[in-house]
Amino acid sequence: MEGQARAPAAGTVLNALANRTGSAFAIDEYTTATVELDGSEAVTGTVAEDPDADTRLVEACVERVVEFYGNNQGGTVHTESEVPMASGLKSSSAAANATVMATLDALGVTDELSREDACRLGVDVARDVGVTVTGAFDDASASMLGGVTVTDNTTDELLAREEPDWDVLVYTPPERAYSADADVARCQNIRPMADLVAELALDGEFTRAMTVNGLAFCAALGFSPDPMVEVMDDVAGVSLSGTGPSFTAVGDRDALEQIHERWGARDGKTWLTTTQTEGTQVL
Incomplete structure (x- = not known):
């Protein structure tokens, strides 16, 4: 019993740490998970990019799904990602x-759970494991x-959703920043200020x-705002992403290509x- 899916990374519009209202946008970079259920007693996780990475979140996600929709099967979960960990890119x-x-x-039951509820299931697990402060819905x-x-x-209410067609520039410094910290x-x-940002986003x-x-x-x-300030006049929007350290900018692609050099x-x-x-x- 094997399944595979990929999920995009995201950038921040509003960090939810201040007022529990948050906003984010998906970007075209992915994490792929491969799950094999083999009837063993436990779930074991591995991360391609870091053999020593904490795998509690993905293991617990498998356990929660098979608890509700399977027979508590064990197995393996393996993730591969284009998204740097602890970079603010979700x-x-x-x-x-x-x-x-x-x-x-x-399990062959992808139609039994709406994608919103599948998302909420993962958020609940993240809270239980302790990798998020806000729940990160x-x-x-x-x-x-x-x-x-x-x-x-x-x-965990979805207040608004739109489908913007933005070009996005991402800058990720070498350091890491864990949202739980x-x-x-x-x-x-x-x-x-967060309340003001929420009003703008909802408008x-x-x-x-x-x-x-x-x-x-x-x-x-x-964090230093210098990466933002030096490009603010040339882009439609720019922000620290999540709790950092990455920054994302959106705007005209020609302008973003020039900012890429900076x-x-x-x-x-x-x-x-x-x-x-x-x-x-699902792949």
């Missing part, structure tokens, strides 16, 4: 979504459904929203991509 949400859908595929919904989503992370109390101090002004978000959360989380001079990795509107897909 690698955990993508891994959870891909694993949930791959497990449903292995915003990040997970963008990755599962595609496009840009706005969510209430207290109730973020200073939540400090982020909550900027709630008035469909996503690019303005992400720029305000980026400046506010750079200050709250201790960001590319920094330590780390810079690449051009696009938004993704199909969400997580």
Whole structure:
């Protein structure tokens, strides 16, 4: 019994740490999960990019799906990713979504659970495992459904979804930043700015929203806003993604190609991509 699925990464419009409202957009970079159920007593996970990576999240996703839709089968889950871990690009949400859908595929029951509910299942597991502070329904919904989503992370309610066609530039510094380690109390101090960003996002002004978000959360989380400031006049929107350290910019592709050279001079990795509107897909 084998299944496979891939889930896109995402960038941030509004970080939910301040007011529990979040917004994110899917990008055309993927995490792929392969699940094999073999009747063993346990689930074992591996990560192609890091043999020592923490696999509790993907293992628990398999266990939760087979608890509800299978017979508590054990097996293996293997992930491969184009998304750097702990970079603010929603690698955990993508891994959870891909694993949930791959497990449903292995069981042959992909039609028994809506994609929104499949997303919520992965979010519940992420909370239980402790890899998220907010529950990350915003990040997970963008990755599962595609496009840009706005969510209430207290109730796991989808407030809005649209399908923008954006070119996207991503800059990822070499360091890592784990969202579970973020200073939540400090982020909550900027709630008035987060409330403003939420209003902009719900009005469909996503690019303005992400720029305000980026400046506010750079200050709250201790990141330099320099990558934003040096390109702000040339893009439609730019933000710190998640709890960092990555930055994403959206706008005219010619302008983004020029900015690629500026960001590319920094330590780390810079690449051009696009938004993704199909969400997580069974392969």
